Amino acid sequence: MKRILVTGGAGFIGSHLCGRLLEAGNEVICLDNFFTGSRQNIYPYLNNPNFELVRHDITKEYFAEVDYIYNLACPASPPHYQYNAIKTIKTSILGVMNMLGLAKRCKARILQASTSEVYGNPKIHPQTEDYWGNVNPIGIRSCYDEGKRCAETLMMDYHRQNNVDIRIVRIFNTYGPNMAQNDGRVVSNFILQALKDEDITIYGDGSQTRSFCYVDDLIDGMIKMMESSCIGPVNLGNPSEFTILEFAKLVLKLTNSKSNIVYKPLPSDDPEQRKPDITLACKELDWAPKVSLEEGLLKTIKYFKELI
Ligand code: NAD
Numbered sequence: 001m002k003r004i005l006v007t008g009g010a011g012f013i014g015s016h017l018c019g020r021l022l023e024a025g026n027e028v029i030c031l032d033n034f035f036t037g038s039r040q041n042i043y044p045y046l047n048n049p050n051f052e053l054v055r056h057d058i059t060k061e062y063f064a065e066v067d068y069i070y071n072l073a074c075p076a077s078p079p080h081y082q083y084n085a086i087k088t089i090k091t092s093i094l095g096v097m098n099m100l101g102l103a104k105r106c107k108a109r110i111l112q113a114s115t116s117e118v119y120g121n122p123k124i125h126p127q128t129e130d131y132w133g134n135v136n137p138i139g140i141r142s143c144y145d146e147g148k149r150c151a152e153t154l155m156m157d158y159h160r161q162n163n164v165d166i167r168i169v170r171i172f173n174t175y176g177p178n179m180a181q182n183d184g185r186v187v188s189n190f191i192l193q194a195l196k197d198e199d200i201t202i203y204g205d206g207s208q209t210r211s212f213c214y215v216d217d218l219i220d221g222m223i224k225m226m227e228s229s230c231i232g233p234v235n236l237g238n239p240s241e242f243t244i245l246e247f248a249k250l251v252l253k254l255t256n257s258k259s260n261i262v263y264k265p266l267p268s269d270d271p272e273q274r275k276p277d278i279t280l281a282c283k284e285l286d287w288a289p290k291v292s293l294e295e296g297l298l299k300t301i302k303y304f305k306e307l308i
Pocket residue numbers: 007008009010011012013014031032033034035036037038056057058059071072073074075076077091095113114115116170171172173174175180
C-alpha cells in the first residue's frame with residue numbers, strides 16, 4: 001500500500017486514476033481546485049476510508065508525506081486553458097515547481113502528465129519522443145503548449161540537479177466517461193451535439209487528424225510508467241488515426257443521429273495531424289492500447305446519454 005497524491009484528481013483522467021489506485025489498495029489524496037473537475041467525478045470514492053479530498057490550488061505550496069505524486073492538475077481543453085491563459089501557464093510552471101519541491105522534500109516519485117501538444121503542429125509523423133516539436137511560442141495555444149514544455153524542462157532539471165525520481169508521459173487525445181459536458185473538446189462536443197440532434201460543428205474542413213485513446217488504456221499506461229524504471233518522456237496514446245470528418249461520421253452512425261455537419265472557422269495553430277509512435281511504450285512498459293475507437297465511443301455515448 002502506498003500513499004499517493006493525485007493532483008487534478010477530480011478531473012476527467014484524474015478521477016479514473018483515483019479509482020484504479022484505490023482498487024489496488026492504495027491510499028489516495030485527491031487534490032483539486034475544481035476549475036474544470038467536479039465532485040460528481042469522485043462521488044463514488046467519498047466514503048472510502050482510503051480516499052481524502054483536498055481543495056487546493058497547486059500554484060500554492062502544499063505539504064504531505066506521500067510516496068508517489070501523479071501531477072495532472074491543469075485544464076486540458078483549449079476553451080478551458082485559454083479562458084485564463086496566465087493562470088494556465090502558472091499552473092504548469094509554479095504548480096509543477098511546487099510539486100517537484102514536495103517530491104524532493106519527501107523523496108516521492110513524481111509523474112508529470114505531459115501532452116502531445118509539446119510537438120505543436122508536427123512536421124514529423126507519427127511523432128516519436130526524440131522529435132523536438134514545432135510550437136508557436138506566442139499563439140493562443142502557447143499558454144498550454146509552452147507551459148507543458150517548461151514543465152518537462154523543470155522535471156528534467158530537478159532530476160539532474162536534485163536527483164528527484166521523475167516520470168514523464170506525453171498523453172495523446174484521450175476520451176471516455178467523466179468528461180465534462182462543457183469540456184469543449186471534439187469527443188464530448190460531437191457526442192452531445194449528436195445526441196441532441198444539433199449541428200455537428202467541424203472546425204476547418206475536417207481534414208486534420210487526431211488519434212483517440214480510451215481512458216482505461218491510458219490509465220494502464222500511466223500506472224505501468226509509474227512502476228517502471230524508465231523516466232521518459234514516453235508517448236501514451238492510440239495510434240489509430242482519423243480525420244475529424246471521419247470521426248464526425250462515426251459518431252453520427254453510433255448515435256443514430258439526425259444531426260447535420262456544419263463547418264466553422266479553424267482556430268489558429270490547430271495541429272494538422274497527430275498520431276503517436278508508441279514503440280517506446282511497447283518496449284519499456286509492454287503497453288499498447290486494447291480498446292477500439294468504436295468500442296470506447298459506445299461506452300462514452302452511454303455515459304453522456306445518462307448525463308443528459
Ligand atoms: P480536466 O480538465 O478534466 O482535468 C484537470 C483537473 O485539474 C481538473 O479537475 C481541474 O479542476 C484541475 N486543476 C486545474 N488547474 C488546477 C490547479 N491550479 N490546481 C489544482 N487543480 C487544478 O482534464 P483531463 O483531460 O483530465 O487532463 C488531465 C491532465 O492530463 C492534464 O494535465 C492534461 O494536460 C493532461 N492531458 C490530457 C489529455 C486528454 O486528452 N485528456 C491529453 C494530453 C494531456
